[in-house]
Amino acid sequence: xxxRFENTMTxxxxxxxxxxxxxxxxxxxxxxxxxxxxxxxxxxxxFEYEIVIGDDLSTDRTREILLRYQQKYPELIKLIFHETRxxxxxxxxxxxxxxxxxxxxxxEGDDYWTSTxxxxxxxxxxxxxxxxxxxxxxxxxxxxxxxxxxxxxxSVSHRVQTWTLHDVLSDTIPQFPRTCSIVFRASAFExxxxxxxxxxxxxxxxxxxxxxxxxxxxxxxxxxxxLHDHGVWSAGGVLFKLSQAANxxxxxxxxxxxxxxxxxxxxxxYAILAQMYSKAGDHSVALLxxxxxxxxxxxxxxxxxxxxxxxxxxxxxxxxxxxxxLTRFLLRINANAEKAMKITPFKKS
Numbered sequence: 001x002x003x004r005f006e007n008t009m010t011x012x013x014x015x016x017x018x019x020x021x022x023x024x025x026x027x028x029x030x031x032x033x034x035x036x037x038x039x040x041x042x043x044x045x046x047f048e049y050e051i052v053i054g055d056d057l058s059t060d061r062t063r064e065i066l067l068r069y070q071q072k073y074p075e076l077i078k079l080i081f082h083e084t085r086x087x088x089x090x091x092x093x094x095x096x097x098x099x100x101x102x103x104x105x106x107x108e109g110d111d112y113w114t115s116t117x118x119x120x121x122x123x124x125x126x127x128x129x130x131x132x133x134x135x136x137x138x139x140x141x142x143x144x145x146x147x148x149x150x151x152x153x154x155s156v157s158h159r160v161q162t163w164t165l166h167d168v169l170s171d172t173i174p175q176f177p178r179t180c181s182i183v184f185r186a187s188a189f190e191x192x193x194x195x196x197x198x199x200x201x202x203x204x205x206x207x208x209x210x211x212x213x214x215x216x217x218x219x220x221x222x223x224x225x226x227l228h229d230h231g232v233w234s235a236g237g238v239l240f241k242l243s244q245a246a247n248x249x250x251x252x253x254x255x256x257x258x259x260x261x262x263x264x265x266x267x268x269x270y271a272i273l274a275q276m277y278s279k280a281g282d283h284s285v286a287l288l289x290x291x292x293x294x295x296x297x298x299x300x301x302x303x304x305x306x307x308x309x310x311x312x313x314x315x316x317x318x319x320x321x322x323x324x325x326l327t328r329f330l331l332r333i334n335a336n337a338e339k340a341m342k343i344t345p346f347k348k349s
Contacts, residue, residue: 022050
């Protein structure tokens with residue numbers, strides 16, 4: 001892995017430890033990166049902070065824009081330019097590893113913040129509540145296609161809502177924290193070596209922070225998550241999202257030495273993925289997920305009816321097709337019989 005660091009800070013500034021690091025990753029975000037950076041630079045804070053940005057070899061004008069901002073704010077902005085594509089996980093790993101702050105705020109290059117006091121409020125909350133390791137907020141969702149806010153994700157409330165590690169792993173949080181809303185204690189998070197292998201880095205950060213304390217939803221919207229056709233996650237299809245989510249949960253389950261295996265339903269996820277890959281015509285990957293669904297011992301078992309359906313679809317597709325056709329035929333006969341019974345007049349003997 002080869003990187004190039006662009007930084008013009010003085011030696012004294014580089015050696016000082018900021019209170020907070022703003023983590024940013026970007027790839028081909030020329031349309032959005034200036035908006036994202038402006039939303040960081042508008043923050044009104046009473047502490048020192050740095051902005052650490054990793055660019056994953058963008059092919060548009062993203063790097064040109066980043067260099068222009070760094071020349072204007074050399075004391076704040078630290079750039080990491082990869083000379084080969086690292087992928088989302090590899091880029092995020094490099095940026096997290098370079099962050100030196102006591103707290104880390106997350107912001108991807110296509111999202112942005114809306115409140116000038118976002119960082120100040122979140123850091124103040126964590127400073128005042130040592131029992132929490134991470135805090136987040138609901139976010140507004142902006143559609144590039146419709147050019148407007150189309151949704152609010154997360155629970156808007158005037159009261160702080162508290163969640164635990166069990167809530168995170170069991171997916172009982174009403175809306176999982178969006179990356180652009182998160183601020184966490186750096187001391188509560190140890191960057192795992194397998195981090196470059198996953199895309200859902202926000203899930204890993206929240207889960208690992210939650211092992212050392214509670215997490216809090218502060219309840220007020222201060223950030224915007226942008227939907228557009230070129231986002232790695234938002235533009236991905238259902239199969240991509242399910243497979244990446246399963247991969248992330250598998251890594252976390254392994255990381256915890258299966259202590260929280262009862263929180264996971266990986267075997268069911270594997271079965272669903274086996275069905276989807278089989279329908280997509282990728283038989284080898286379907287077989288791989290079927291084996292995991294049948295034999296993985298480190299998760300809740302999949303329901304037997306889901307497994308039977310998956311086995312038939314993957315191993316005996318013709319039998320599955322015949323049974324599916326027969327089921328539709330019997331349902332049609334039953335529906336016709338019920339219809340006939342309703343319209344047949346009753347005659348007295």
